[in-house]
Amino acid sequence: AQSVAQPEDQVNVAEGNPLTVKCTYSVSGNPYLFWYVQYPNRGLQFLLKYITGDNLVKGSYGFEAEFNKSQTSFHLKKPSALVSDSALYFCAVRRLPARQLTFGSGTQLTVLP
Amino acid sequence: GAVVSQHPSRVICKSGTSVKIECRSLDFQATTMFWYRQFPKKSLMLMATSNEGSKATYEQGVEKDKFLINHASLTLSTLTVTSAHPEDSSFYICSARDRAGQSSETQYFGPGTRLLVL
Numbered sequence: 118a119q120s121v122a123q124p125e126d127q128v129n130v131a132e133g134n135p136l137t138v139k140c141t142y143s144v145s146g147n148p149y150l151f152w153y154v155q156y157p158n159r160g161l162q163f164l165l166k167y168i169t170g171d172n173l174v175k176g177s178y179g180f181e182a183e184f185n186k187s188q189t190s191f192h193l194k195k196p197s198a199l200v201s202d203s204a205l206y207f208c209a210v211r212r213l214p215a216r217q218l219t220f221g222s223g224t225q226l227t228v229l230p
Numbered sequence: 231g232a233v234v235s236q237h238p239s240r241v242i243c244k245s246g247t248s249v250k251i252e253c254r255s256l257d258f259q260a261t262t263m264f265w266y267r268q269f270p271k272k273s274l275m276l277m278a279t280s281n282e283g284s285k286a287t288y289e290q291g292v293e294k295d296k297f298l299i300n301h302a303s304l305t306l307s308t309l310t311v312t313s314a315h316p317e318d319s320s321f322y323i324c325s326a327r328d329r330a331g332q333s334s335e336t337q338y339f340g341p342g343t344r345l346l347v348l
Contacts, residue, residue, distance in 0.1 A: 223273050
């Protein structure tokens, strides 16, 4: 079964510092991995995805994620955090047959001014 | 980017009534739409996969007679919560996958519908 795990419920970082939100995956076959962000009482916004190709994926709002096959990880990163990045972040993996997404438990990111 | 809308954004209803939630893809065609349920500060749980022109596929444990899904066109799917009860109160989110080209692996999410059953 396809699954992702987000080991941290909460991540706090100071504005201007680099941030990392962790995600590990467990899949059979090639993984299709995604990051989404959710602001309060809103739907999810797509940040980036890894399907194939370069292990470093660049996405929206300055975010990037590194696919690491040996560590089965897909951590979300940003070099310099903004207060406006504070939100709930979800890692997800695609499963078949209809390409449904299975989400991780979510990580609340708080960027402190 | 692709836009998905939901209507209504918030609904309050009495126990025993039925509520219909619409999900529309505004600038693309979606062969497949998905319905999720999210509890406060929790992850999204997939309820069902909505396929245009055919029956929806429900996840294990989701009552298909309680959560009726209709996907009548390539841009519209509806979720009807029948005989709603307070335990059905939740945040319902739909998503749609653009069937065209390289974007077909990406799901675009609606803004969600907050349902409160009194």
